[in-house]
Amino acid sequence: MTVTSPDKSVPSGAYVGDAAASNNIGNLQKLTWEGARASIVSGVIGSFAGVTAIGGNWKAITDKSQSATTTAQTRSSDANSTVASAQAVADGTKATIEALTPPPPGEQPTGTTFSDDFERTELGSGYTTYKFGQVADLTIVGGQVQLNQQGDKGTGNVVALSKTVLRTDDQSVSAVMGRANQAGTATTTLYIRAAPDLATFVYLFIQDDEVLLGRGTRTTGLNYTQWVAAKVPVRTGDTVTLHAVGANYQVLINGVPAVAYNDSAKSSPVGVGNRSFGFDSWYYWSGLFGYFSFAVAALTASDLASPPVTGIGWALARISSTNALQPAGSRAVAAGTFDTVRHSSAVTVSALGPGQVQVPVSGWYRMSLGLTYAKALTTQIGADLWWARSPGATWQQLRTGPKTVDTDDAWSVEATFVVYLPAGAVVAPGYSSSDNNNLVGSNTYFDGALINRA
Numbered sequence: 001m002t003v004t005s006p007d008k009s010v011p012s013g014a015y016v017g018d019a020a021a022s023n024n025i026g027n028l029q030k031l032t033w034e035g036a037r038a039s040i041v042s043g044v045i046g047s048f049a050g051v052t053a054i055g056g057n058w059k060a061i062t063d064k065s066q067s068a069t070t071t072a073q074t075r076s077s078d079a080n081s082t083v084a085s086a087q088a089v090a091d092g093t094k095a096t097i098e099a100l101t102p103p104p105p106g107e108q109p110t111g112t113t114f115s116d117d118f119e120r121t122e123l124g125s126g127y128t129t130y131k132f133g134q135v136a137d138l139t140i141v142g143g144q145v146q147l148n149q150q151g152d153k154g155t156g157n158v159v160a161l162s163k164t165v166l167r168t169d170d171q172s173v174s175a176v177m178g179r180a181n182q183a184g185t186a187t188t189t190l191y192i193r194a195a196p197d198l199a200t201f202v203y204l205f206i207q208d209d210e211v212l213l214g215r216g217t218r219t220t221g222l223n224y225t226q227w228v229a230a231k232v233p234v235r236t237g238d239t240v241t242l243h244a245v246g247a248n249y250q251v252l253i254n255g256v257p258a259v260a261y262n263d264s265a266k267s268s269p270v271g272v273g274n275r276s277f278g279f280d281s282w283y284y285w286s287g288l289f290g291y292f293s294f295a296v297a298a299l300t301a302s303d304l305a306s307p308p309v310t311g312i313g314w315a316l317a318r319i320s321s322t323n324a325l326q327p328a329g330s331r332a333v334a335a336g337t338f339d340t341v342r343h344s345s346a347v348t349v350s351a352l353g354p355g356q357v358q359v360p361v362s363g364w365y366r367m368s369l370g371l372t373y374a375k376a377l378t379t380q381i382g383a384d385l386w387w388a389r390s391p392g393a394t395w396q397q398l399r400t401g402p403k404t405v406d407t408d409d410a411w412s413v414e415a416t417f418v419v420y421l422p423a424g425a426v427v428a429p430g431y432s433s434s435d436n437n438n439l440v441g442s443n444t445y446f447d448g449a450l451i452n453r454a
Helices: 025-042 058-068 079-099
Strands: 113-116 127-132 138-141 144-147 156-162 171-177 188-194 200-206 210-218 222-231 239-245 248-253 256-262 276-285 290-292 296-303 313-318 324-326 329-332 340-345 348-351 356-358 363-372 381-388 396-399 412-421 426-433 437-439 444-453
Touching (some): 171 188, 171 276, 222 256, 276 296, 363 381, 396 412, 426 444
Antiparallel strands (some): 113 296, 156 276, 171 239, 188 276, 313 340, 313 444, 381 396
């Protein structure tokens, strides 16, 4: 498959199907890997802009973020959805900043964190695998784990449980979806609160149009009992998260809540013997055709416990619907782009117009950027991140965001970044476009928050 423009030409930088190409479509999901890692380095897991802080009241924070993201429940890659969810992102960021407060003295738990981007040729000794059915082994192809597509004879799956074991009962596991394969028919699964031998576990089935949450056991094979399901699109590059706190289980797609369940009856065991996690890949044989599930491009997991973080963050926006000219090129946004500081805590907005923010402490920061243009573009557009190590230093591009393929509806683009910044660094949003255009409000925004102090 090659992503083309309406006139069938292939724009520069487009994703293509050639496996040897650097812009192969299989690399698309890597753009979200830093976003997946954010939940690990910080313990900040929740709404699209992030909503929870460890040491706080999980339910209260989740409820607060839920109200902030009701208009962004179903994520879509098209521009109209991007625009519609922008206000929800801004509101969610406010909830994040307010929630990022340290726990009381003496209530500062620690836990295990885990991340794996599969940048190797074999799964390795860090996992224990269990095979069910006449299927091949797991293999890594281009940094993504899936069943070997040679040697599968019947419906089945291979489960990979990490040998890393979490330390508490409140847990989270996330996976970045890789190649879609035939994910509308075959299922990829996340496992949490699992026994090391899969005697009991909580699972999340992931298909390209639905997620299904439930509990399971192992006898001669695996037995799945569904709790709830939700129709929601899942695409290559999306981060799917399952986290468990007490009796509450919640599923998020790119940080947006999709479905939840309260296991008040404790039908799935919780405790020291159920702290393993992992994933699987499925092959489904219809009798005529074979179908493979999503590949897994990255896996992260953590106890929902981390050192305290401070309430450091910001939310800038352009409210005016008048044009703010952005010359063609790859550059930081022009002066006069932003006109409103929606929220600010412990940072210096050194220049509001170009959206320049100076951070006070070294650490990992998560930033979300949305740009809304005055007219549809004839080329791809991208949302990028620029920085200067200190005020007065040379500005340079820090991260390049995903591109929106040109269509008649290509009015908006968004990106989320997780980066380490030294104290005193200045960051600002940027863009890439080969056409002159204008940014307009009120869905142009730049939000950020400290998620883990160095």
